[in-house]
């Protein structure tokens with residue numbers, strides 16, 4: 001979806017509301033397809049006193065297995081970002097600025113680039129998730145098992161997390 005922002009750039013005070021959905025369901029990362037439902041995008045592009053700014057909020061429904069107990073988990077994240085847009089007639093080497101060619105912005109690509117790095121790296125079914133017994137494989141959220149390792153040394157737990165279990 002490419003936005004033509006010429007009218008916004010040429011009219012001080014003009015606003016373009018954003019309200020759309022993007023399908024990233026075929027996007028594979030961390031070994032799965034976490035964005036099974038479309039990402040809802042709201043926000044606006046606004047020209048304030050000649051400065052054109054985009055602000056976006058993405059509502060992301062993220063499906064993944066819990067990092068500790070492997071239970072399929074869906075969580076909703078609201079991710080906000082924005083930037084100042086400049087047309088190709090100006091030149092500025094500032095990271096916060098996005099340089100547009102011919103007043104055009106690919107909104108889906110922009111959202112993708114900004115959203116993905118802001119997604120949390122860890123996905124837990126709950127902050128208190130007890131994980132899985134390393135001996136018998138029982139999900140300890142459903143109760144204790146009969147193994148003798150109920151007392152988990154927090155340092156070992158950290159090590160397990162580092163090892164990805």
Ligand SMILES: [Zn+2]
Pocket residue numbers: 066067068069070071124125126129130131
């Ligand atoms: Zn869990």
Ligand SMILES: [Zn+2]
Pocket residue numbers: 133134135136137138145146147
């Ligand atoms: Zn056990």
